[in-house]
Structure formats: structure tokens, C-alpha cells
Amino acid sequence: MNKEFICILCPNGCDIRVELKEGLIGNLDGALCKLGQEYVRQELFSPQRNIATSVKVEGGTLPLVSVRLTEAIPKERIFDVMDEIKKVKVTAPVATGQIIIPNVLGLGRDVIATKKVDRILNSPQS
Template identity: 60%
Template sequence: MLKEYTCIICPNGCDLTVKVEDGKILSLEGAVCKRGREYVNQELTSPHRNIASSILLEEGVIPLVSVRLSKPIPKERIFDVMSAIKKTRLKAPVSIGQVAIENVLELNSDVIVTKNVGAK
């Protein structure tokens, strides 16, 4: 079966055409680098994603602060993690790299702040 992917591992964003049979890659076309094969293999066996969002910030000079995950999580857990992020509130000031949620949902990934925001 032929499948098409857009690789998200590096900035090239290669459009990949992959022949897959029984969950194995038989051929791959379109990859500029070797990481395309790694990406497709991950997509076939255990897709992961990194997410970025924002958290409500109390007493900050702005009402929200941007956050991201420290490492990718299983794709099927994105909505669970987003729900946890939505329930979180931080108090200003906050700084880049500050952990907002440690080991979110026990997925071995932290939600970390990506912007310095001062208090009112």
C-alpha cells in the first residue's frame, strides 16, 4: 500500500511517498535526509507529537504565557495533555524554562514556559 507523509522531523518538510506492507517500509521516496525513514517508522509504530499552547497567568503584564512540552508525547494523548494545560494557572512573574507542569500525566514530559513575563 502506498502512503504519503510530510516529514516533520527537520525544517525541510519533505513530502514522502512510502510503500508499506505489514507495517514495514518497503520503499521510500522524497526524503532529503535519512531522518525521513525514521519519521515514517515512528508514525507506523508509535506516533508522537510535541505541542505548544498557553496558560492563564495571574497578575501578569499579559494574561497568558506561552508553553511547550519538553519532549514529544504519544499522539493519542494530546487532548488529555491539553486538558491538563487548560486547568493550570500560573502566577507572574514567570521565566523561560520554568516548569509549569512537571511530568504531565506521567508521560515523562514537562510543560515549560517559553516566554519571560513580569508581574503587574
């Protein structure tokens, strides 16, 4: 079986062609650097993805805060992690880098805020 990939690990964007024989890489063509070879191996045998989304904020100057994972997770766990993130609501203030969900689903990755959200200050009415 033959597969094609476009490597995303460096600016070259190599078109890589792979021939698989009995579940193993038989021939790999088109990678200009070792990163391409590593990328194809990972995509074939253990694909990983990162997630960037948002979480609701209560009492903040913004209704949502952007979040991401600290490291990529197995591709097949994306929807499980998204389900966990959807359950979360944070209270302002939120700091950039603040851990929103530690060790999400026991995967050894944290969900962290990527933006600062200040708390709404109640100003006295005149």
C-alpha cells in the same frame, strides 16, 4: 497499501512514498537522507507531537503566558495533556523556562513557560 509523507525534519521537505506490506515497510521512495526514513517509521508506528499553547496568569503584566512541552509526546495523548494544561493558572512572576507542570500525566515531559511575565506592581496613588 501505499502512503505518502512530506518529511519535516530538514529543509529538503522530501515527498516520500511508502509501500506497506503486512504492516511492515516494503518499499520507501523519495527520502534524500536517513532522517526521512526515520521520520516515516516514527509516523507510521509511533507518531509523536509537541504542544505549544498558553496558560492563564494571575497578577501579571500579561493575562497569559506561552508554554510548551520539553519533548514530544505520543500523538494519542495530546488531548489528555491539553485537558491538564487547561486546569492550570499560574501566579506572576513567571520566568522563561519555568516548569509549569512537572512530568505531565507521568509522560516524563514537563510543561514549561516560553516567555517571561512580570508581576504587576501596585503603585501608590497620588
